[in-house]
Amino acid sequence: MRDGKPMSMKRRCQQLLDALAKLWRAEPVFGIFQRADLAKGRLVLLASFAITLAISVSMGIFSYQNLRATRDANRWEKHTYLVIMELDNLLSAAKDAESGQRGFLITGNLKYLAPYHQAIGNVNIHLDALHRLTRDNPDQQQRLGRIEPVLRSKLALLDENIRLRSTRGFEAAREHTMRDLGRQTMDELHGQVGQAVHQEKRLLRERALLERTYSARNFSYLLGANVVGVLLLCILYLFLWREFSRRIHNERDLIANRDLLELQNHELRMAGEERQEMEALIGKFSDLYDFAPVGYFNLDRCGVIRAVNLTGASFLGVGRSQLLGRPLDVFLTAQSRPAFLEFLERVFENQGEKVSGEVVFLQEVFAQVEGVASVARDDCRVAIFDISDLKRSEQERSRLEDQLHQSQKMESVGRLAGGVAHDFNNMLSVILGQANLALMDLPPGAPLYTALDEIRKAAERSADLTRQLLAFARRQPVAPKVLDLNRTIEGMLTMLKRILGENLQLNWQPGDGVWPVRIDPSQVDQILANLCSNARDALGETGTICIATQNREIDAAYSAHSAELVPGDYVRLSVSDNGSGMDRELLAHIFEPFFTTKGAGKGTGLGLATVFGAVKQNNGSINVYSEPGVGTTFSIYLPRHREGQQAPPQGPGEPPAEKGQETVLVVEDEKAVLSMAQQILSRQGYTVLAANSPGEALRLAREHPKEIALLVTDVVMPEMSGRDLAAQLVRDNPKLKLLFMSGYTSDIITHHGVLDEGTHFLQKPFSRGELAAKVREVLDRR
Numbered sequence: 001m002r003d004g005k006p007m008s009m010k011r012r013c014q015q016l017l018d019a020l021a022k023l024w025r026a027e028p029v030f031g032i033f034q035r036a037d038l039a040k041g042r043l044v045l046l047a048s049f050a051i052t053l054a055i056s057v058s059m060g061i062f063s064y065q066n067l068r069a070t071r072d073a074n075r076w077e078k079h080t081y082l083v084i085m086e087l088d089n090l091l092s093a094a095k096d097a098e099s100g101q102r103g104f105l106i107t108g109n110l111k112y113l114a115p116y117h118q119a120i121g122n123v124n125i126h127l128d129a130l131h132r133l134t135r136d137n138p139d140q141q142q143r144l145g146r147i148e149p150v151l152r153s154k155l156a157l158l159d160e161n162i163r164l165r166s167t168r169g170f171e172a173a174r175e176h177t178m179r180d181l182g183r184q185t186m187d188e189l190h191g192q193v194g195q196a197v198h199q200e201k202r203l204l205r206e207r208a209l210l211e212r213t214y215s216a217r218n219f220s221y222l223l224g225a226n227v228v229g230v231l232l233l234c235i236l237y238l239f240l241w242r243e244f245s246r247r248i249h250n251e252r253d254l255i256a257n258r259d260l261l262e263l264q265n266h267e268l269r270m271a272g273e274e275r276q277e278m279e280a281l282i283g284k285f286s287d288l289y290d291f292a293p294v295g296y297f298n299l300d301r302c303g304v305i306r307a308v309n310l311t312g313a314s315f316l317g318v319g320r321s322q323l324l325g326r327p328l329d330v331f332l333t334a335q336s337r338p339a340f341l342e343f344l345e346r347v348f349e350n351q352g353e354k355v356s357g358e359v360v361f362l363q364e365v366f367a368q369v370e371g372v373a374s375v376a377r378d379d380c381r382v383a384i385f386d387i388s389d390l391k392r393s394e395q396e397r398s399r400l401e402d403q404l405h406q407s408q409k410m411e412s413v414g415r416l417a418g419g420v421a422h423d424f425n426n427m428l429s430v431i432l433g434q435a436n437l438a439l440m441d442l443p444p445g446a447p448l449y450t451a452l453d454e455i456r457k458a459a460e461r462s463a464d465l466t467r468q469l470l471a472f473a474r475r476q477p478v479a480p481k482v483l484d485l486n487r488t489i490e491g492m493l494t495m496l497k498r499i500l501g502e503n504l505q506l507n508w509q510p511g512d513g514v515w516p517v518r519i520d521p522s523q524v525d526q527i528l529a530n531l532c533s534n535a536r537d538a539l540g541e542t543g544t545i546c547i548a549t550q551n552r553e554i555d556a557a558y559s560a561h562s563a564e565l566v567p568g569d570y571v572r573l574s575v576s577d578n579g580s581g582m583d584r585e586l587l588a589h590i591f592e593p594f595f596t597t598k599g600a601g602k603g604t605g606l607g608l609a610t611v612f613g614a615v616k617q618n619n620g621s622i623n624v625y626s627e628p629g630v631g632t633t634f635s636i637y638l639p640r641h642r643e644g645q646q647a648p649p650q651g652p653g654e655p656p657a658e659k660g661q662e663t664v665l666v667v668e669d670e671k672a673v674l675s676m677a678q679q680i681l682s683r684q685g686y687t688v689l690a691a692n693s694p695g696e697a698l699r700l701a702r703e704h705p706k707e708i709a710l711l712v713t714d715v716v717m718p719e720m721s722g723r724d725l726a727a728q729l730v731r732d733n734p735k736l737k738l739l740f741m742s743g744y745t746s747d748i749i750t751h752h753g754v755l756d757e758g759t760h761f762l763q764k765p766f767s768r769g770e771l772a773a774k775v776r777e778v779l780d781r782r
Helices: 009-025 028-107 110-133 138-167 170-177 181-290 310-316 337-349 388-441 447-472 485-490 493-500 521-539 607-617 671-683 694-703 722-732 768-780
Strands: 295-300 305-308 355-361 365-373 379-386 481-483 504-509 517-519 543-554 568-577 621-627 631-639 663-667 687-691 710-714 737-742 761-763
Touching: 028 110, 028 138, 028 170, 028 181, 110 138, 138 170, 138 181, 295 310, 310 379, 337 355, 337 365, 337 379, 365 388, 388 447, 388 671, 388 768, 481 485, 481 521, 485 521, 485 543, 485 568, 493 504, 493 521, 504 521, 517 521, 517 631, 521 543, 521 568, 521 607, 521 631, 607 621, 607 631, 663 671, 663 694, 663 722, 671 687, 671 710, 671 768, 687 694, 694 722, 710 722, 710 768, 722 737, 737 768, 761 768
Parallel strands: 504 543, 663 687, 663 710, 710 737, 737 761
Antiparallel strands: 295 305, 295 379, 355 365, 365 379, 481 517, 543 568, 568 631, 621 631
């Protein structure tokens, strides 16, 4: 202090600068020498750096060249090892081939030829490797040219021995072997390979010596560089020690002035920190208001915005300055504005109490609003919370629950329909079979012929109904094939036009490059026939039906709106019409079996249920879009098949089944079905062994003196399954052919209704012709 007044900060800084200037002006001679020493030190450092850099670059160049030469020598040394190893492997493969053919010559067992053929393949592999490895060595290439004919000659002798053993027997092969040509050839091969290995070992010694020479030279370079580096480090250390000692002495003179400078800096820092704390506190409260996760608004009694935070402005998508003076309700949907005005009235009526409500902003943004009026009741504070994600989650959960309930309902109906069809098929098999047998015994003009024919037709229609039930239940047996959907549909167009009639127009729009799918072609016929029949009934007298295909890539976003579609590649098959359409209530029931809007006697209600079952059986999905008075579109998504494509078979129908004389064992626990099948096959000329149980079938098979050609068995029986029975009989008779039959496909012989490859299956009920044709087909199959 001076004169009782505190010294100002500006004056203290000026005193500090004056003291430093005085110190600099003092002892000018010392300052000159100091600058001269500094220049000399810089010169020494620069010279040391230049020398070090030159030595380092030189040593680096020499070391790099020597390292490259060492690496090349090492690579050629490894190359020589590879050539020697391949020569040894080639000789070993020739010996393995000779051992394999010797085992076949002795035993005649073809399994000994497996190692022989494997050794022949290894010989070719090693020869190719040797040609590639010796491209740099003309001598070895020439020697390899002499080895290969000898090797081929040896392999030809082995092939000739195998051929003689296979065609003329052991003695002929032995006589050919005793000529001693194989041993001579093998000795010559040993000699040629040994010379090649000897030459490669000589190269190996030369290249190893070269590598050691380069390694020793490289060590000398590195040792010299290290010695020079150590000397330079010692010189630099002495110079730096002298320089640091001088600087430490000079720094002691500055310590006295540091305390004064630190004291003044501390006073300045304290004042600055107090100011920063005040600014930070103000900014913190401002940030808490602006960046809160809730939009805060200050509104007057009419809902006009007086103030808003940044979150509220961002929520409305408008700058804060542009919101002031605008009513908040202009950002709401028309349906939410009355609710918002009623919310404001309640806020001002309930002074000091929080009032809540829900509104919807533009772009379908759902929000919860909470407000409190001020004491003067001329404005209010309103907080807005975005609850759009919560609302969408609730809607999505409701939609998924509806889909789950519908899927569970369809699955339950499917299981019931499948069980009914299974029991009904056994009865229909007897009715249809006995009617066919009776018709064979009656002339067409007989009084009972017409009645029996009507019984047969009614049974066939009933069988069609059970097949549709099984298709819906996904228990109908199918034989899927990889096919081109466009080509399959084009083959159906003529049949579909006959279904639709002349007044309706069929528009076919095939997609370009449609991916292959794996599905039973008969199911494609079934799907399109049912969809086109429904479209025809919806159109009436005139209209257009459009069938289209295209490739679709389903991503996760699209899959989220359809629980049955997983992301992946699909082929979309759509059938559209411009008919009467359907409302939302009708769409909820269209896939239920026996549900129909047609009059009595005009529909079974199984058409769309059959389509649904066929699509699900092939891991597909079906969607329906319809509007009353506009039309309907069915979209079927079938998974893309990524293996080879197989076109659906095209050709005429099968000819009538031929008769036969083979012995057939029929096993069926239903006596009526067993009797009917026995009569049909007996009339076809077969010798039929009928068994009512698996145990009886095993007994008949043991006691029958002749060979049984075919087993026709039910799948599900009391004692054991048809597959287990077939396995026991095949062990005793490997040539026995198998034909399974059932009212529905059991998991014993199928996977989810899809027949295993090579499994023959006959669906109940079957007619006389179907049974006879299937038996003949299985017997004639190689």
